[in-house]
Each structure stands twice: as C-alpha cells, then as structure tokens.
Amino acid sequence: MLKKLFKSLNTPARHPQHRRTTPEVLNAGQHSLQRSQFSRHAVGIVERLQTAGYQAYLVGGCVRDLMLGIVPKDFDVATSATPEQVRAEFRNARVIGRRFKLVHIHFGREIIEVATFRANHPEEDDEQDVHRSSSSESGRILRDNVYGTLEDDAQRRDLTINALYYDPVSERILDYANGVHDVRNRLIRLIGDPTQRYQEDPVRMLRAVRFAAKLDFGIEKHTAAPIRELAPMLREIPSARLFEEVLKLFLSGHAADTFEMLVDLHLFDSLFPATTQALEDTPTYTHTLISEALRNTDLRIKQGKPVTPAFLFAALLWPALPARVLRLQSRGMPPIPAMQEAAHELIAEQCQRVAIPKRFTIPIREIWDMQERLPRRSGKRADLLLDNPRFRAGYDFLLLREKAGEETDGLGEWWTDYQDCNDSERREMIADLGGKDESGAPRKRRRTGAKRSKRGEADE
The missing domain is CATH 3.30.460.10 (Beta Polymerase, domain 2)
Known part of the structure; x- marks a missing residue:
C-alpha cells in the first residue's frame, strides 16, 4: 500500500489550482x-x-x-x-x-x-x-x-x-x-x-487517506505532499467530529491499510497521541497488536459480522496502558485499582482528541479490567468470570495480546480448554493450577473431593 502512496500522472502535470468552469x-x-x-x-x-x-x-x-x-x-x-x-x-x-x-x-x-x-x-x-x-x-x-x-x-x-x-x-x-x-x-x-x-x-487529510485505502488508490503526490506538515491542524477539529471520522476510517473494511497510511503521514499522532508514544517505546508489540486487531475487524466486516467500536478502541489504546499501570503499582497501588486508575486517566486524555462516547468507554474499561481478572481462576472465580457478560470480549482480547507476542503463561489456551470442558473436568483444571496464588505467594496444596472443607473453598 505505502509503495504507491505518492503517485504521479503519466500525463503532463496540471497547475494544482486549475479549476474548470x-x-x-x-x-x-x-x-x-x-x-x-x-x-x-x-x-x-x-x-x-x-x-x-x-x-x-x-x-x-x-x-x-x-x-x-x-x-x-x-x-x-x-x-x-x-x-x-x-x-x-x-x-x-x-x-x-x-x-x-x-x-x-x-x-x-x-x-x-x-x-x-x-x-x-x-x-x-x-x-x-x-x-x-x-x-x-x-x-x-x-x-x-x-x-x-x-x-x-x-x-x-x-x-x-x-x-x-x-x-x-x-x-x-x-x-x-x-x-x-x-x-x-x-x-x-x-x-x-x-x-x-x-x-x-x-x-480532508483524513478523507484522502480513507478513500485511498477504501478504493486501493494512490494519493497524487501534490495532494500528499503537505499532509505531514499540516497534520497537527487536526488538533483544532472538535473531538466529537473526529470520533465520527475515526469510525469511518476504521469501520470501512480497510482499517489495516488505513492505519499504515495514517502512521506514515503523521496523522495518527493527532488522533491517538498516547498510542503514538507506545509505537516509539514498544514498536513491534504495539504495531503487531493494532494491526492484528484491525485485520480481524476488516475480516468481520467482510463476513458481515458485527463490529463493536469499544473493542476497536480498546485495542488502539491498550499499548499505552501497561506502562501507566506499572507506574501506579510501583507506588504501592494493587493491580486491579492500578488498572482502573490508569484506564480512567488514559481514556480521559484520549477523549480530549477523539470524544469517545460513554456507551463505548465503559465497555472499553471492562475489557481491560478483564485482562487483570482472567489470571485469577481459583475457587469459583473461573465460573464467575465465564458468566460475566464481558467474558467473551475479554477472552478475545487476551488472545489478541498473545498473538502480539505477550507472554501469558498459556492463559489463553487454558481458557479455551476451560470453555470446552464439562463441570468435572473444570474442577480438575482448577485443582491442577497449583503454583502461586494471585498475590504471587506460594499457595498451599489443594485438597480435592470430599476432603476439601468448606472453609478451604471460601479461602480460595
């Protein structure tokens, strides 16, 4: 796509201001x-x-x-x-x-x-x-x-x-x-x-990119030339209007190509500044996760399946979140509160540029919150998570993180198997977790079957 971003005519160039009456x-x-x-x-x-x-x-x-x-x-x-x-x-x-x-x-x-x-x-x-x-x-x-x-x-x-x-x-x-x-x-x-x-x-800079990606066209070189210099002007556009434009960019069925062009022309920075910083700090992971999410979005649209903007924005912003969570944890904040505070901060900043409505910011935060809860599977927690209305989105997001190269110690595969098991097999999977509890401390050996006390269940 980017090879043909700047494309000249084979015919003699016309003055760019020529207008035919x-x-x-x-x-x-x-x-x-x-x-x-x-x-x-x-x-x-x-x-x-x-x-x-x-x-x-x-x-x-x-x-x-x-x-x-x-x-x-x-x-x-x-x-x-x-x-x-x-x-x-x-x-x-x-x-x-x-x-x-x-x-x-x-x-x-x-x-x-x-x-x-x-x-x-x-x-x-x-x-x-x-x-x-x-x-x-x-x-x-x-x-x-x-x-x-x-x-x-x-x-x-x-x-x-x-x-x-x-x-x-x-x-x-x-x-x-x-x-x-x-x-x-x-x-x-x-x-x-x-x-x-x-x-x-x-x-109009975004429209040029959107139509180029949608139609698989090249952008004429005089049309493309000023974009990088003028890209910061997008910051003057009302954030509510930019939300509508972002939906057009990423829900047209050509989101993956659109993303590449936005980054290349420095337009992405004016739309998603925190994610642009993540592209500099963790380029491979950030680029892979977003590209994979956008390819999945394009495929769902091609197949006529529904696409929720919440999942899309969750993916676009996620790479900027972990560093903020770690910073809060380093100050002594527990993992889940740290996740919640970092999410609130990041979304509030993002809404200054692209006004994401509350009907989407709430599920974005729930999808992210799931990433902190999915490793916590002991006792009845796994079944409670499975019944959570955001489980499927959270699970899909976990698989997306793994595809981007994030190490989760086989968490995605575990949840995939857990969903396919019957009740007896699920209890066995919980019992076999072993290792450490959620706080990182060594966990006492589990007692299973009739030997497990009610108090033991409550402690888990």
Missing part, C-alpha cells in the same frame, strides 16, 4: 455506465425533476463506484431545485438539516438523498458534514453553506473522483475536475490547491 462531457459511447445500473428510484427522481424544469444528476460516490465495478451503498442526487421545491414534487420527501437543508425521499427502506447545488462563500468549505459559522484567521472555512450553480457545486467538492455527475436521461457524464481520468488511473487528488484546501478543513 465548463465540464468535459462524456457521451454514452465514451464510458461504461448504463442507467440500469443505478437505483430505479434515484433515476426516477432525476427524470421527474428534469421534467419539472430543474437540473438534476446522479452524483458522487455512486458514479465513481459503478465506474470501478463496485456496488454503491447509496445513490445521491444533486439538483438546482431548492429543498422546498423538491418536497413539492414528492409526497414521500422529508427535509432534514437546519443550516444546510437536504431532502430524503423514502421508497420503503431505500432513502435517496437529494441536495441542492451548493456554492462556497469566498474560499468556502465543501464538506458535507461541516456546518459552522463565521471565519478564522488560520484560513479554515467556518461559514454556513449556500446554494449555487452546477459549476459551483462541482468546484466546492473535495476530491476529483467525487465531482462526477451522471445524467440518466441523456446517459452523459459531466466531469469538471478530470475525475474520470483519476478514476481510471486509480488516483486520489484534491480539487484546487491542496495546502489551501487542507487549511480550510483539515479533515
């Missing part, structure tokens, strides 16, 4: 798209809006994905009609949003999103999910979005491959930014001057 028009014979590939509901919306006298096109990701042979997740429409005008045409339409209104048109479970052509204020922002006001001295765009022309709409978009408009009536593609060329050359390129566009909205 008239589109290149590709007729039906010049591209592979057919109207039958698109949602019939989305096509119907375009036809109806055009019949009513408005401009309307299928736009963005659905056009790009079908050119690549990918089945689109959704189909979006861009139009000259205002939200109120769209709603007047469709009884099943609902206007959403405040500062920038969109229309959702419902067809059973399918929802087609219809957006009015948008324009930037002078040097304005183009992100769909950025709705802010005023401006900043750093050059970031903070005003609300306004309506505009088709040409305005094309130029305010961030990536060339997302600025493609398909007319299912004439079966033509309108291309304002050489996006067809970049799709065919598997290239991520920003529209306009990259430095200026990143300064307007630093999240």
Whole structure:
C-alpha cells in the first residue's frame, strides 16, 4: 500500500489550482455506465425533476463506484431545485438539516438523498458534514453553506473522483475536475490547491487517506505532499467530529491499510497521541497488536459480522496502558485499582482528541479490567468470570495480546480448554493450577473431593 502512496500522472502535470468552469462531457459511447445500473428510484427522481424544469444528476460516490465495478451503498442526487421545491414534487420527501437543508425521499427502506447545488462563500468549505459559522484567521472555512450553480457545486467538492455527475436521461457524464481520468488511473487528488484546501478543513487529510485505502488508490503526490506538515491542524477539529471520522476510517473494511497510511503521514499522532508514544517505546508489540486487531475487524466486516467500536478502541489504546499501570503499582497501588486508575486517566486524555462516547468507554474499561481478572481462576472465580457478560470480549482480547507476542503463561489456551470442558473436568483444571496464588505467594496444596472443607473453598 505505502509503495504507491505518492503517485504521479503519466500525463503532463496540471497547475494544482486549475479549476474548470465548463465540464468535459462524456457521451454514452465514451464510458461504461448504463442507467440500469443505478437505483430505479434515484433515476426516477432525476427524470421527474428534469421534467419539472430543474437540473438534476446522479452524483458522487455512486458514479465513481459503478465506474470501478463496485456496488454503491447509496445513490445521491444533486439538483438546482431548492429543498422546498423538491418536497413539492414528492409526497414521500422529508427535509432534514437546519443550516444546510437536504431532502430524503423514502421508497420503503431505500432513502435517496437529494441536495441542492451548493456554492462556497469566498474560499468556502465543501464538506458535507461541516456546518459552522463565521471565519478564522488560520484560513479554515467556518461559514454556513449556500446554494449555487452546477459549476459551483462541482468546484466546492473535495476530491476529483467525487465531482462526477451522471445524467440518466441523456446517459452523459459531466466531469469538471478530470475525475474520470483519476478514476481510471486509480488516483486520489484534491480539487484546487491542496495546502489551501487542507487549511480550510483539515479533515480532508483524513478523507484522502480513507478513500485511498477504501478504493486501493494512490494519493497524487501534490495532494500528499503537505499532509505531514499540516497534520497537527487536526488538533483544532472538535473531538466529537473526529470520533465520527475515526469510525469511518476504521469501520470501512480497510482499517489495516488505513492505519499504515495514517502512521506514515503523521496523522495518527493527532488522533491517538498516547498510542503514538507506545509505537516509539514498544514498536513491534504495539504495531503487531493494532494491526492484528484491525485485520480481524476488516475480516468481520467482510463476513458481515458485527463490529463493536469499544473493542476497536480498546485495542488502539491498550499499548499505552501497561506502562501507566506499572507506574501506579510501583507506588504501592494493587493491580486491579492500578488498572482502573490508569484506564480512567488514559481514556480521559484520549477523549480530549477523539470524544469517545460513554456507551463505548465503559465497555472499553471492562475489557481491560478483564485482562487483570482472567489470571485469577481459583475457587469459583473461573465460573464467575465465564458468566460475566464481558467474558467473551475479554477472552478475545487476551488472545489478541498473545498473538502480539505477550507472554501469558498459556492463559489463553487454558481458557479455551476451560470453555470446552464439562463441570468435572473444570474442577480438575482448577485443582491442577497449583503454583502461586494471585498475590504471587506460594499457595498451599489443594485438597480435592470430599476432603476439601468448606472453609478451604471460601479461602480460595
């Protein structure tokens, strides 16, 4: 993946700020798209809006994905009609949003999103999910979005491959930014001057990485060049917005490649500073554990299995935790309280950068807490742990730690066997533990069967 991170065109380079005011028009014979590939509901919306006298096109990701042979997740429409005008045409339409209104048109479970052509204020922002006001001295765009022309709409978009408009009536593609060329050359390129566009909205750096990983594209060299220097600008982005962006980065099915690119471009540091320090302190272990967790995440998504962000964040942050636990233990704090205090401290720091909601921070801490409890198996503790609702996540996390090279004295294998045993075999496994108790002191020899007293059980 990283070998093709910076990729140049074979054609002569264009000035990075070049913006086309008239589109290149590709007729039906010049591209592979057919109207039958698109949602019939989305096509119907375009036809109806055009019949009513408005401009309307299928736009963005659905056009790009079908050119690549990918089945689109959704189909979006861009139009000259205002939200109120769209709603007047469709009884099943609902206007959403405040500062920038969109229309959702419902067809059973399918929802087609219809957006009015948008324009930037002078040097304005183009992100769909950025709705802010005023401006900043750093050059970031903070005003609300306004309506505009088709040409305005094309130029305010961030990536060339997302600025493609398909007319299912004439079966033509309108291309304002050489996006067809970049799709065919598997290239991520920003529209306009990259430095200026990143300064307007630093999240565009994350979007460039996300689309490169998702589509297996290279990042055009001028688009990639400013990222390392500008990466610290992500610290200015609200932590709640970065949480949503991190989910997009790591739950797209290409998390492992995304991680490598984020680290290489110095973006990971602005998202996970404590883990970045762990990558320096324990590089092999940290990299292996995170990469293994992300590969497992990608596989589960590919298989259609559920993925919990809590487990993902637990893995991303875990390498930064042990050193903090040891520091607290060195001050005389017992292992479990040390784990709990270190976890609280680490998560609080992380939430300053990426605002992880409480519904995820609680299970993160429970998964980590399990790592301290799983070695404590004597007496009835093993069965109590097995009944714990977080046992499975804690057990999976233990196996992840072992895969990363952490020595656990066969703890993962023990728990694997314990789950497969019957009650009698489990009692035998507990009796055979021997060795030392949880405090590290030599443990008295166990008495089993009828000879074991109730007091002995209670002491365990």
